[in-house]
Amino acid sequence: MKETFTKQVFRLTLYIVLLTAANNVFAQQTVRGTVLSEADEGMPGVNVVLKGTTTGTTTDSNGRFSISVPGPEAVLVVSFVGYNTEEITVGSQSQVDVKLTPDIASLQEVVVIGYGTQRKQDVTTAVAQVKPDEFVPGAVRNAGELLRGKVAGLTLSTSSGDPDAGTEILLRGITSIYGSSSPLVLVDGYPGDMNSISPNDIESIDVLKDASASAIYGTRGKNGVILITTKKAKAGLQPTIEYSGYVATERFNRKAKFMNASDVRARIGEGLIDGAYDKGSSTDWLDEISRAPINHFHNISLRSGTERTQYAVNASYQLADGMFLASDNEEFKLRMDVTQYLIADKLKMNVNVLKGLQKYGGFNGWTYRQALIRNPTSSVKEADGNWSEEPAQFQYENPLALIKEQIYDNKSQWTWLTGSVSYFPVDNLELKIVGSQHQWSNETGTYQTKKHISNARDSKNGVAYIENSAVVENYLDLTADYTKTIGLHRITGLLGYSYIDYANTASSISNFDFPTDNFSYHSIEQGRALRQGLSGSGVDSYKADWKLIGFFGRVGYGFNDKYNLLASLRYEGSSRFGADNKWGLFPSISAGWTISNEAFLSDVTVINMLKLRVGYGRTGSISTDPYASLTRYAYSSSQFYFNGKDWVSILQPVANPNPDLGWETNIEYNFGLDFSLLQNRVSGTIDYYDRTLEDLVFDYPVPVPPNLVGTTRANAATMTNRGVEIALNIIPVQSGKFEWSTNFNYSLNKNKLTSLSNDKFKVENDFFYAGYTGDPIQLSTHKIQEGKAIGSFFGYKSVGLEEDPDNAGEGKWLVEGANGEIKSIEDVTEDDRQILGNGLPQWYLAWNNYLRYGNFDMSITMRGAFDYQILNFQRMFYENPTIVYNKLNSAYDKIDGLTLASPQSYVSYYIEDGDFWKIDNVTLGYNFNPSNSKAFRKARVYISGSNLATITGYKGIDPEVTRLGLAPGNDDRDKYPTTRTFTLGVNLTF
């Protein structure tokens, strides 16, 4: 069916294009003229039509036109999108100059609300819009970083310093147990991610925060929606070339203070470390694997538009070295967008192509860990030039050899092909069909040479791995959009159908024991392990697919710009849901009352705008993998059955059926107040929301037998998120030369897991454990319990050390037991564990400042997160003198006058307050006077610094740690440290 559809679109397109070519004009008398804008500049692409006919022309690049008219009674209609249409009777003139004035109504600010836009003044839902001049400036890794601190309730953190790290996005709290809590990111209406397009290619980012706004996206709207709109050419835009570029460098924000060689020798001198530990060299291992990186970014765009044809091309290139060797990230993105109006503007066609390429390095946290824990007195290489390795040491590998002896190629590419046809059968009605295909593929190839630890220690003799994966998504959207103003009434309507299918395929090969290193991973069949069926070698392939089909509608009604109502409904089904629960209904309704437009407030000059909003909506999310509702049996890939003669395949049940499996639901009420005071010098938004998250997916324990496996995935848990968001914009100074505007964003969220059970699926315990310390402590870190917030740390509460009677001066942990008694950590039971804090910040605050003085501009972004704890893994593992690896300098600090003698333990001593206030970005720019140059129209240079300073009591590297998932606040010891970035950039418009 897909192919048929594509063919149909193609045929129709061809048909329309051929027909349009058949235009004829008969000429009699010629009139010339120029169309000027309000700024007296020539306007290209303006339509000049002889009234009552289809005869017409468009202005050239200087705004000039020439048209043949039948006689002096002829009337020219001069029209242009966004401007008031002018009619001029030719009379005796042979030269007609026309000045167009902007149509105020059409210039009003709009927000993007999904399948359309809405005048800002009509907004009844919780929507926030961020425009490029508010984006976080300077070097950013992806579009997500543009929004840091800009939208109340939207928290974005990049807790890793890796150049290819993604941005964690959370809107109005954790919303799921197993599923994602991250909002849906749509680029021009289609799912993408923050890295899909160049940050410079963005016109606006709109955030649909509450369910009354996002319900139009049905089962994808539960966590909110971020709508990225790319830059398009506008009608009448002269060919414009813009270049933006920067060069940046990074430094570690903070380094973990591990012992260096002289620290070790000092400890040896104090008798704390055995002298044999000194291997005679002095190596700064972190230094060995890191560098002073240079990052480049170049973006060039060309946009041009006449009234009937508009196109935009944007190309960007980005290269970031990364602080660590082999952590480079290189990206190239190209997007082209062409719009053409046809058949007396009854038809609009648009083609949009996006191509993205990415290459990134294979640096991983393990290498970083090896650099931290390696003996600083050992050497990088032996005297004979070989890597110094100590293969007998457990999990102890030369970090530089890990990098240098591994080839790691990782390439992704994505291609989005989108075509749309809009048809306008009558005024105010748009029928639109959009077809799109998104392809994404990734190729990974790695090879560990014979000098790699995999051979030096494990005799693998060369290890190769190849993985290929691909995703193909097809989209079809049909919409009918109607807008009509009748007197004081304003009516909008939308009807639509949406179809998505998705297929993911992957395959991989691993092999080892190669005759030579020369082939890298390019002749993977040469490895002997695969032929011998050795463990660690193998082949694998995979496919999963799903479909999502939705019908939706929306109506809006506005009266006299005072009362606004918006209601939407989506009926949506997913193949991933159970047979008895394939379809769901997602309604929303919201209303707004613009009080300031009422007569009784018309005399109150202090109030420019005051609006009350209230919204209700029901949204969903799909938190299950494909086929999750079906009884499934899988052939084992690792275990076979010896039937007495031979090894044969075995089939094992892997999942119980659940025909009721469905979406997770968010039922949300939102109350909002928008205001603007004192000649708009003070404006803001306050929102209160109440989210009830129902039908959350959890794996319920069920008895085996009769069930096939011990858990069944079902929708039964409930959670709530309640919170307040305040955005406040103030313009304290607005004089000719000096302007200062400032903006505060505050958000508070209270999360509670109300219940894990419903009538059908129950848990006997009202809790489960999450998070994991890892090897060798091997304990869960969090407890998730009914009635409590997600994110609670759960472990032993340490109260001090108890002196070891056999070893004076040394002590082991004393912890508080279940009944408040103090006991040795060696005598604890699981019952002695208790809640030790929570890893999710309770509230966030951001403070943005924009200053302009003459040609200088400056922006300062500061933000913080408050009232939460962090489990400092680095201290937990390395602030301990009993371990044999290199450790933190603080490992020998006395606790209660004693030296710690307990093995690595998960106790509250390592849980710290995470509260922080960051000077996130400071940028200073200078704008050149455009009149001084004929070469460019605008020019700006800037310097920018990111992550400049952090005020915090947290002892780890960066208090901004992961907040997603069920174990927020775990500051992973292997995490790529965050960096401080300095950028020098330029923006030029030609």
Next chain:
Amino acid sequence: MKAINRNIYIASFVFLSMVCSCTDLDETPHDVLTQDDLGNSPEILQALTAPVYTSLTNVMFGWHGYFDLQEECSDVIVTPARPNGWVDGGTYRALHMHTWNSFQSQPASLWNRVYGALNILNTSIGTYKNMANVEGLVAELRALRAFYYYLLLDNFGNVPIVTEDDVTKTNFVPEQSTRAEVFDFVETELLEVMPILSKEKVYGKMNHWAARMVLAKIYLNAEVYIGETMWDEALEQVEDIEANGGFTLESNYHSNFVVENESSGEQIFSIVFDATRSGWFHYPWKTLHPSSGATYELGSQPWGGSCAIPQFIDTYDEDDSRLNIWIRGPQFASDGSPIYNIFDPALEDVQLNYTKQIGHIDETQEYEGYRIGKFEIERGVAGTAISNDVPFFRYADALMIKAECLLRKGQADAAAAIVTELRARAFVAAPDKAEVTGSELQQGSKYNYGTYKNGVMLTTEGGADIQYGRFLDELGYEFAAEFHRRQDLIRFGVFTSKSWLSHIPNGDHRAIFDIPQSALDANPNLSHNPGY
């Protein structure tokens, strides 16, 4: 223009009608099978039934498997805290100290793996029962089911009995049975199928002889399970095996545990392992020090810590060659060069030397403790698994059951003759030491019970007061590291009454594990075992 409009309308109509029919949301997986895909072909049925055997590899040596559960709560093997970890949230400590609760991982693993297999057994029995000419297969599966229930009977006692009849019931939630009911079920099932069960020895499969071993085991432990002794019944089973089974004792004890041990004449019921095709037999990695990888040319560094409890080692006669199941003394790489300690910088230049002495459960040195080397470690293994099969029941076990029954029935000398026969192959170098007498077997244990730390006895309980303690010692030598010890200690009354290493008794209810919390959570009909 009108023509165009009409065309567009037609085209739009065609689109919409196509689209509206496109609301089919059925799913077809590509790399798994659904219930509908299965069908009834012999290949599929064999593949569906096969996990009833392959599960045994996971039961035994899956992480926190049966081996750990039986050995680490006993007086033979311990996994103490090591410089390289092994605290693991206290899970090994809880086994050693008998402080486990319903959350303990090892019993839960056993429960889940066994009931997973039982589920498949019930489904398969239900399928095959309605087919012609498969009586032998149904009997084999029923006997195997009884074997799995025997594991539950021994470890949990009060468990739900679920059979093929329950599988088809709607909304069926299993009821908990008493230990006596489970005992009856195992006995009845085995007696019923015994006449039909094949006596042919198909390697790795349940047959007549293996079923008799299960019966012998439940009768041997009947006093523990149901409060009455059944020595005669146990004797009857093992004597039948002895007379009619055609099994022979290996002349070399260790040949039961070599890589290619399938040819051993002692194998009654074996779990078939393979380094690349079965569940992983990872035990060498769990016991060996990382440096020992060089001794066996292992492709993956061991991460071990499990070792022998010194008090048990002390009970051995120094000439008993079965002592060689423990890896001990100075260690060398395969080329004969010494290998070294790695965790303590002060010991980095000191050769790794596995000592008998260990610290205590919460602290040991990296070199401390004899490591478990009962199963031969193949040189040059690539992954973290070896290919030795694991004899769950071997002929020596049948003979020792016979000896124990005779001993307990007052025929100590006859018992001693059997024990002597088994000892003879262990004392080839000192044959005069092989013989034991009936009166010796009636003596107490040589095991010096009491708490121990760093080579020093903190308390002394001794083993002289243990009835037939000397026979218990013999069971120890023969079956050390063969997942026997917990059951034997319980039967000899030692498990919940004596101290060893850091362990002190912690209640008689410890003789069975609690019902795992995950099972209690899943099934409201289940309750904790008594005492928990």
